[in-house]
Amino acid sequence: xxxxxxxxxxxxxxxxxxxxxxxxxxxxxxxxxxxxxxxxxxxxxxxxxxxxxxxxxxxxxxxxxxxxxxxxxxxxxxxxxxxxxxxxxxxxxxxxxxxxxxxxxxxxxxxxxxxxxxxxxxxxxxxxxxxxxxxxxxxxxxxxxxxxxxxxxxxxxxxxxxxxxxxxxxxxxxxxxxxxxxxxxxxxxxxxxxxxxxxxxxxxxxxxxxxxxxxxxxxxxxxxxxxxxxxxxxxxxxxxxxxxxxxxxxxxxxxxxxxxxxxxxxxxxxxxxxxxxxxxxxxxxxxxxxxxxxxxxxxxxxxxxxxxxxxxxxxxxxxxxxxxxxxxxxxxxxxxxxxxxxxxxxxxxxxxxxxxxxxxxxxxxxxxxxxxxxxxxxxxxxxxxxxxxxxxxxxxxxxxxxxx
Amino acid sequence: xxxxxxxxxxxxxxxxxxxxxxxxxxxxxxxxxxxxxxxxxxxxxxxxxxxxxxxxxxxxxxxxxxxxxxxxxxxxxxxxxxxxxxxxxxxxxxxxxxxxxxxxxxxxxxxxxxxxxxxxxxxxxxxxxxxxxxxxxxxxxxxxxxxxxxxxxxxxxxxxxxxxxxxxxxxxxxxxxxxxxxxxxxxxxxxxxxxxxxxxxxxxxxxxxxxxxxxxxxxxxxxxxxxxxxxxxxxxxxxxxxxxxxxxxxxxxxxxxxxxxxxxxxxxxxxxxxxxxxxxxxxxxxxxxxxxxxxxxxxxxxxxxxxxxxxxxxxxxxxxxxxxxxxxxxxxxxxxxxxxxxxxxx
Ligand SMILES: Cc1cc2nc3c(=O)[nH]c(=O)nc-3n(C[C@H](O)[C@H](O)[C@H](O)COP(=O)(O)OP(=O)(O)OC[C@H]3O[C@@H](n4cnc5c(N)ncnc54)[C@H](O)[C@@H]3O)c2cc1C
Numbered sequence: 001x002x003x004x005x006x007x008x009x010x011x012x013x014x015x016x017x018x019x020x021x022x023x024x025x026x027x028x029x030x031x032x033x034x035x036x037x038x039x040x041x042x043x044x045x046x047x048x049x050x051x052x053x054x055x056x057x058x059x060x061x062x063x064x065x066x067x068x069x070x071x072x073x074x075x076x077x078x079x080x081x082x083x084x085x086x087x088x089x090x091x092x093x094x095x096x097x098x099x100x101x102x103x104x105x106x107x108x109x110x111x112x113x114x115x116x117x118x119x120x121x122x123x124x125x126x127x128x129x130x131x132x133x134x135x136x137x138x139x140x141x142x143x144x145x146x147x148x149x150x151x152x153x154x155x156x157x158x159x160x161x162x163x164x165x166x167x168x169x170x171x172x173x174x175x176x177x178x179x180x181x182x183x184x185x186x187x188x189x190x191x192x193x194x195x196x197x198x199x200x201x202x203x204x205x206x207x208x209x210x211x212x213x214x215x216x217x218x219x220x221x222x223x224x225x226x227x228x229x230x231x232x233x234x235x236x237x238x239x240x241x242x243x244x245x246x247x248x249x250x251x252x253x254x255x256x257x258x259x260x261x262x263x264x265x266x267x268x269x270x271x272x273x274x275x276x277x278x279x280x281x282x283x284x285x286x287x288x289x290x291x292x293x294x295x296x297x298x299x300x301x302x303x304x305x306x307x308x309x310x311x312x313x314x315x316x317x318x319x320x321x322x323x324x325x326x327x328x329x330x331x332x333x334x335x336x337x338x339x340x341x342x343x344x345x346x347x348x349x350x351x352x353x354x355x356x357x358x359x360x361x362x363x364x365x366x367x368x369x370x371x372x373x374x375x376x377x378x379x380x381x382x383x384x385x386x387x388x389x390x391x392x393x394x395x396x397x398x399x400x401x402x403x404x
Numbered sequence: 405x406x407x408x409x410x411x412x413x414x415x416x417x418x419x420x421x422x423x424x425x426x427x428x429x430x431x432x433x434x435x436x437x438x439x440x441x442x443x444x445x446x447x448x449x450x451x452x453x454x455x456x457x458x459x460x461x462x463x464x465x466x467x468x469x470x471x472x473x474x475x476x477x478x479x480x481x482x483x484x485x486x487x488x489x490x491x492x493x494x495x496x497x498x499x500x501x502x503x504x505x506x507x508x509x510x511x512x513x514x515x516x517x518x519x520x521x522x523x524x525x526x527x528x529x530x531x532x533x534x535x536x537x538x539x540x541x542x543x544x545x546x547x548x549x550x551x552x553x554x555x556x557x558x559x560x561x562x563x564x565x566x567x568x569x570x571x572x573x574x575x576x577x578x579x580x581x582x583x584x585x586x587x588x589x590x591x592x593x594x595x596x597x598x599x600x601x602x603x604x605x606x607x608x609x610x611x612x613x614x615x616x617x618x619x620x621x622x623x624x625x626x627x628x629x630x631x632x633x634x635x636x637x638x639x640x641x642x643x644x645x646x647x648x649x650x651x652x653x654x655x656x657x658x659x660x661x662x663x664x665x666x667x668x669x670x671x672x673x674x675x676x677x678x679x680x681x682x683x684x685x686x687x688x689x690x691x692x693x694x695x696x697x698x699x700x701x702x703x704x705x706x707x708x709x710x711x712x713x714x715x716x717x718x719x720x721x722x723x724x725x726x727x728x729x730x731x732x733x734x735x736x737x738x739x740x741x742x743x744x745x746x747x748x749x750x
Binding site for chain 1: 656667740744745
């Protein structure tokens with residue numbers, strides 16, 4: 001156990017200063033304005049300038065376009081990005097997930113330039129998993145890919161392909177054998193999004209984040225864009241999926257977050273601080289400060305308990321706990337503030353940076369994307385508690401309904 | 405609060421911690437089976453188990469070496485408390501440990517040697533002493549001395565024979581102490597120092613109680629998990645129903661988190677007590693919620709059976725409150741936690 005403050009040596013201290021100064025210059029008001037407007041979780045200038053320094057994926061070795069950061073340096077970078085409230089960095093996380101599969105399964109002459117451009121901030125890869133019929137059951141994908149010699153023709157539609165409108169490729173789950181059991185008829189592709197037949201339509205969420213529906217109409221791509229074996233897609237997918245559900249143990253000596261929902265907790269932490277500052281500045285009806293009001297103190301205390309619980313709950317369990325905590329406590333904090341808690345950033349009289357108002361909207365997505373909290377509970381029930389899996393009729397069905 | 409602090413977040417246990425956990429885990433599971441727990445009702449005390457715990461070093465480990473103890477810190481004590489809770493052992497481990505440590509901190513030397521060897525059990529009053537109002541003292545029916553705040557004095561009250569036990573939901577050795585009537589009283593500290601020692605003991609008690617409540621909830625969950633795998637409805641095990649499996653999953657999630665909060669609180673008490681003074685209360689509140697909900701959910705999952713005295717689920721359920729409410733309303737601590745938050749932004 002160790003919760004000590006990390007003592008920075010001269011090199012790390014210097015790096016921290018360098019990163020801070022650089023990010024301050026990089027995250028100009030127009031970056032925030034653009035993000036507010038588009039909700040893309042991406043900014044071209046930011047990604048390219050970070051990429052040029054090896055700071056987009058700084059943990060990668062210099063040969064691979066990173067900066068060879070150690071764990072302390074990586075943590076410094078994460079905290080400095082958080083200081084900037086860098087919502088535009090969202091697509092970096094998404095885009096990083098398929099990179100390992102691309103390196104592992106694709107021929108070097110195809111993979112290498114893509115990986116180089118991705119690390120340098122010029123190429124983004126989005127995730128084409130979920131479909132309009134349902135995202136929880138990924139293995140049920142219906143987007144069809146049919147082979148004809150060296151070429152494949154893709155038809156169907158994907159829902160919630162976040163970042164498709166700013167990405168170069170989508171890491172696509174397709175159905176290649178409709179007669180095989182559903183997990184065994186899937187093939188993965190890295191589809192260039194500028195291929196004719198691809199249509200991208202924006203969907204706005206009430207947190208401000210944009211995502212997309214993507215239509216594939218007779219989209220023809222070369223076999224070199226296949227990732228892994230034909231009908232072996234479930235295995236290929238599992239790398240990135242497991243990472244998204246990160247079951248990993250902490251090997252970092254406490255320099256990474258224990259809870260994979262730690263990011264949600266930070267959003268709650270900001271809201272807690274904002275409400276505390278607001279309480280100090282706000283007079284109660286009897287002229288005293290709201291910071292002396294018993295209800296205010298108790299509600300802040302309750303939010304703080306949930307914040308700490310979210311941070312202290314390990315791995316995938318922490319994802320569920322932190323999402324629940326954020327959903328419940330952001331709502332409670334808005335109630336506490338009353339109507340002024342409803343005012344968004346820039347509205348007349350909005351509190352602080354309106355972090356609380358934002359947290360309440362943002363919270364709702366955290367229960368859904370990356371696998372819903374119910375899907376996570378199912379995984380925990382099966383793998384941690386060892387409970388038997390329910391025998392649902394669709395669990396192992398053959399896609400075309402044929403018996404084999 | 406500072407969200408940008410560059411601190412390690414390492415919750416892992418080293419080898420010594422693991423060994424300690426295993427040693428006390430084995431001790432309590434062998435020496436305190438649920439049959440013993442039942443035998444010791446309603447008092448909730450086994451002299452024989454207490455003697456064995458003393459032999460194990462259970463009463464001396466947390467005291468400084470200067471007074472003959474083993475110098476263990478809060479992390480070690482928290483690990484033992486978790487195993488103690490898992491066995492819902494009928495001994496006043498927490499009360500005695502935190503009070504003896506407070507005596508050592510106050511430089512007390514009359515009672516302390518006998519507290520060290522377990523022959524004189526000591527306990528902590530939960531509320532400041534007020535003339536004319538006796539109070540319920542946890543472990544008060546087996547303790548010969550109780551440490552309490554009287555105004556700005558830290559006072560050790562000692563009796564020859566502890567007052568009579570009162571039956572209570574958790575089957576713990578609760579007793580009414582009428583401090584007005586006790587002549588043998590030693591003032592151990594006054595003013596700020598008195599409050600400092602008492603508050604520290606209170607924080608240690610919250611942290612150890614939190615760990616014990618986590619320990620108590622886990623076997624309750626295990627019983628429910630096993631039951632749900634074999635109990636069938638309409639041809640399927642009830643565990644396959646999400647209305648059954650999800651509540652259990654939430655209990656497992658709460659246990660995993662509450663355990664780490666308690667350990668983290670112990671680490672801060674040990675290494676940086678001024679940095680996160682609100683953590684013991686957070687640990688206590690979250691563990692209390694975890695135990696309350698966890699034992700209710702897991703008893704209920706066994707249907708009518710879980711409502712019977714015969715089912716072991718009842719032992720855990722009755723102690724979730726029986727241990728959790730001993731030092732006063734856990735939720736009331738939210739106010740102090742909120743105050744801390746308000747102080748850190750000002
Ligand atoms: C902002 C945002 C960004 C996203 N980004 C991406 C992305 O980049 N790429 C991508 O592929 N997807 C993305 N998703 C999709 C996301 O992964 C899915 O929304 C999610 O997996 C749920 O799928 P669904 O919306 O189709 O709901 P469904 O799967 O239809 O589920 C509906 C409800 O039923 C519950 N449910 C479903 N199955 C079970 C079960 N077995 N047990 C218990 N409850 C169940 C769910 O929890 C949910 O509450 C994004 C979603 C959002 C909102």
